[in-house]
Amino acid sequence: MYDLLLKGGTVVDPSTGLSGVQDIAVEQGKIARIEAQVAPQESRRVIELPPGSVVTPGLIDLHAHVFEGFTRLGVHPDQGGVYAGVTTIVDAGSAGSATFGGFPNYIIPQCHTEIIPFLHICQTGLSTIPDIIAEGSIDLDATLRAANRYKGLICGIKARMVSPALEIFGMEMPRLARRAAREIGIKLMVHIGDTEKRYDPTVIRRLLPMLESGDILTHYFTANPGGVLDGNGRLVPEAWEAARTGVWFDTAHGQGNFSFDIGRRIIDQGLLPHCISTDLTIPGRLRTVHSMTEMMTRFLGLGFSLQQVVTMCTANPAKAIGAEARLGSLIVGRQADISVLKIVEGEWTVYDVLGASLSVQQAVVPVLTIKRGELFRPEWGPRPWGWEPDPGPAHFRACC
Numbered sequence: 513m514y515d516l517l518l519k520g521g522t523v524v525d526p527s528t529g530l531s532g533v534q535d536i537a538v539e540q541g542k543i544a545r546i547e548a549q550v551a552p553q554e555s556r557r558v559i560e561l562p563p564g565s566v567v568t569p570g571l572i573d574l575h576a577h578v579f580e581g582f583t584r585l586g587v588h589p590d591q592g593g594v595y596a597g598v599t600t601i602v603d604a605g606s607a608g609s610a611t612f613g614g615f616p617n618y619i620i621p622q623c624h625t626e627i628i629p630f631l632h633i634c635q636t637g638l639s640t641i642p643d644i645i646a647e648g649s650i651d652l653d654a655t656l657r658a659a660n661r662y663k664g665l666i667c668g669i670k671a672r673m674v675s676p677a678l679e680i681f682g683m684e685m686p687r688l689a690r691r692a693a694r695e696i697g698i699k700l701m702v703h704i705g706d707t708e709k710r711y712d713p714t715v716i717r718r719l720l721p722m723l724e725s726g727d728i729l730t731h732y733f734t735a736n737p738g739g740v741l742d743g744n745g746r747l748v749p750e751a752w753e754a755a756r757t758g759v760w761f762d763t764a765h766g767q768g769n770f771s772f773d774i775g776r777r778i779i780d781q782g783l784l785p786h787c788i789s790t791d792l793t794i795p796g797r798l799r800t801v802h803s804m805t806e807m808m809t810r811f812l813g814l815g816f817s818l819q820q821v822v823t824m825c826t827a828n829p830a831k832a833i834g835a836e837a838r839l840g841s842l843i844v845g846r847q848a849d850i851s852v853l854k855i856v857e858g859e860w861t862v863y864d865v866l867g868a869s870l871s872v873q874q875a876v877v878p879v880l881t882i883k884r885g886e887l888f889r890p891e892w893g894p895r896p897w898g899w900e901p902d903p904g905p906a907h908f909r910a911c912c
């Protein structure tokens with residue numbers, strides 16, 4: 513007898529090639545069966561999905577901020593997680609060595625969403641902004657001790673290529689972060705784009721060669737200094753080299769680092785992003801980024817196929833965090849992390865952080881989330897009308 517049976521959804525899982533209408537049975541937190549027809553009598557609980565429901569592996573947000581209460585920006589993990597169609601959130605360095613204990617002691621035990629944190633090289637993480645304000649902001653020994661103590665929980669070390677950190681440390685800042693990551697044997701995630709717009713934009717050319725296979729570059733579509741395009745709008749050669757090396761490129765929208773114009777130039781040159789995370793924060797959720805499903809909407813609007821979009825928020829982020837044996841695919845025997853989505857047809861406008869608009873005709877909306885076999889219904893959504901983006905074509909809104 514199964515615990516849960518999802519009936520009648522259209523499965524989209526490019527990682528396994530699974531597609532079309534399939535029933536999925538769940539038992540003891542694991543995927544027990546995937547077949548065109550599973551009899552309802554075989555399950556204690558049966559959910560008949562509305563026709564057209566899209567069933568994907570549980571969505572993974574590779575860059576968000578969920579250190580709620582320890583930073584001003586952190587959302588409750590479930591608000592960006594299971595109540596938003598997302599089963600796993602990678603916290604991109606909200607905590608440093610001085611604050612990291614908050615995750616295992618207070619945040620992780622109190623939520624349903626799986627959290628995989630990066631440890632910020634700044635010892636106070638993002639509890640204050642700017643993060644690094646003096647040489648004392650980095651304590652390498654304390655970082656190594658914390659990373660060792662929480663090894664297995666911490667996915668990697670996070671560094672932010674911003675001012676004033678770069679003015680204080682120069683390239684020594686990412687070097688220290690890389691050293692910590694290598695000594696512990698974990699990943700390095702680097703934020704590019706100087707939101708203060710003060711630092712040398714060519715810093716990217718010195719940064720990229722420091723990254724190794726499996727490291728993550730986040731804010732790939734940033735328009736701030738330090739992005740991947742040169743003064744002529746061409747990708748710097750080091751970006752191609754990093755891609756060949758096996759570095760993951762994540763777009764991480766957030767409040768300040770996502771531009772459709774930059775994104776289109778990158779896409780036109782053919783070096784596509786691997787992951788499309790939110791960089792969700794409290795203000796970002798209300799103002800600019802809204803949700804993981806809206807990131808999917810943006811990338812459908814940019815011309816990516818549904819298969820590509822699903823890959824960029826399931827199998828690819830699972831690989832980027834080294835969890836692809838457990839997360840990111842719908843396979844019998846795997847942890848039952850499943851997202852049920854709806855793709856609504858209509859007219860909407862989405863905006864980047866610079867206010868540039870993009871008209872979209874499809875909007876992705878969360879319907880159900882299954883985390884380790886447990887069922888969650890998404891909340892109302894980040895906007896007064898729910899999950900869909902701003903209604904109507906852009907020109908109707910231009911006046912206001």
Ligand SMILES: [Zn+2]
Pocket residue numbers: 575576577604766791
């Ligand atoms: Zn971030």
